[in-house]
Amino acid sequence: MSEEKQTTLEINDSNKGIIYNNEKNNEKKGKRTLKDYEQDMGERGIYNTKNRLNNLTGREWNFFLNSVMETDFAQNHEEFELWKYLQDSVIKTRYPSSGKESYGHNLRKIHPSPKPPQLMRDIIAFFTKSGGWILDPFMGVGGTLIGASLLPDRNAVGIEIEEKYIEVFKETCARNGLKQQTTFCADSRKILEIDDLKNKTFDLILTDPPYANMLSRKRTGGDRKDKGAFTSDERDLGNITYDKFMPELGGIIKDNTSLLKNKGYLVIFCKDMQPTKENHNLLHADIINEICKIPYIYFKGYKIWYDKTINLYPYGYPFSYVSNQLHQFILIFRKEI
Numbered sequence: 001m002s003e004e005k006q007t008t009l010e011i012n013d014s015n016k017g018i019i020y021n022n023e024k025n026n027e028k029k030g031k032r033t034l035k036d037y038e039q040d041m042g043e044r045g046i047y048n049t050k051n052r053l054n055n056l057t058g059r060e061w062n063f064f065l066n067s068v069m070e071t072d073f074a075q076n077h078e079e080f081e082l083w084k085y086l087q088d089s090v091i092k093t094r095y096p097s098s099g100k101e102s103y104g105h106n107l108r109k110i111h112p113s114p115k116p117p118q119l120m121r122d123i124i125a126f127f128t129k130s131g132g133w134i135l136d137p138f139m140g141v142g143g144t145l146i147g148a149s150l151l152p153d154r155n156a157v158g159i160e161i162e163e164k165y166i167e168v169f170k171e172t173c174a175r176n177g178l179k180q181q182t183t184f185c186a187d188s189r190k191i192l193e194i195d196d197l198k199n200k201t202f203d204l205i206l207t208d209p210p211y212a213n214m215l216s217r218k219r220t221g222g223d224r225k226d227k228g229a230f231t232s233d234e235r236d237l238g239n240i241t242y243d244k245f246m247p248e249l250g251g252i253i254k255d256n257t258s259l260l261k262n263k264g265y266l267v268i269f270c271k272d273m274q275p276t277k278e279n280h281n282l283l284h285a286d287i288i289n290e291i292c293k294i295p296y297i298y299f300k301g302y303k304i305w306y307d308k309t310i311n312l313y314p315y316g317y318p319f320s321y322v323s324n325q326l327h328q329f330i331l332i333f334r335k336e337i
Contacts, residue, residue, distance in 0.1 A: 054128065091330075093119060110165070115143030115269065120143050120206065121147035121151055127206075131154075132154055134155070134204045134206055136158045138160070140165050144156060145181040145183070149179040157197065191259070205266045205267070208268070211283060246286055249287070253291055262336070263336065265334050267332055269330055272325060304328070
């Protein structure tokens with residue numbers, strides 16, 4: 001290979017993932033095409049050094065883009081590294097609730113809806129490169145932050161209004177030997193007043209907000225286990241009515257995305273409420289409409305997460321159809337200035 005074409009590839013063994021450091025001794029004269037930036041990574045496929053989003057080859061990237069995604073978590077590091085399990089747009093999981101791979105679920109279940117760190121890890125791995133910064137303005141017990149800690153060289157910041165949830169996150173990290181990411185006990189409405197954050201730029205915002213007073217509503221049918229509210233704090237979005245909730249969420253997301261880099265992604269989890277005669281309660285559609293009011297934030301699509309740990313109940317039996325909503329929407333937005 002000539003000096004003009006010489007390219008160096010740096011492998012970070014501690015990561016066991018791939019970090020690329022591409023250098024050209026001399027730039028090729030004339031206009032270059034994307035093919036000029038390609039590197040053959042063997043069975044992983046072709047990696048293009050123009051990739052500024054993640055460390056994936058074209059083959060690995062393609063798995064994540066399929067419109068149907070049905071999978072369990074990677075069974076080993078090699079499988080995760082090759083993204084073989086990312087096949088469809090429906091993510092079907094049954095994550096462990098005990099043992100080492102539960103990452104402190106016995107502690108984190110104090111929160112009404114803790115997210116599996118493995119799922120958050122996979123999302124972070126797709127939407128960030130090594131060294132990337134992730135923000136979760138509704139961190140709860142830290143599923144997003146733990147997911148970042150499961151990846152080498154990722155940094156995360158979480159904001160949570162309830163101190164006890166932050167303490168659970170810290171205890172989980174201590175017990176599992178995980179990197180303790182940065183946390184702030186604060187109201188996410190005031191993120192721009194936090195001195196350490198107001199001038200910071202993030203690569204990804206990944207979050208699961210409380211959705212109005214959904215959890216505090218009285219439950220009926222087969223599932224009579226009331227989960228109760230997230231907190232008793234009147235500032236909590238989980239303690240306000242739906243009509244007030246949507247503009248409040250829009251304002252918070254607007255301030256948070258002001259810290260998101262151009263071409264960075266915003267990923268939000270949500271679950272629809274049961275429809276009523278008065279309202280379709282398609283929460284994901286209302287959220288999309290609200291967030292798309294924010295300048296430079298564009299909706300890019302969604303993935304569906306099917307959580308197989310949720311029990312089925314015979315709602316409506318024997319009179320009428322009532323859906324078991326076992327899935328959540330993963331809404332994907334991009335900042336484009």
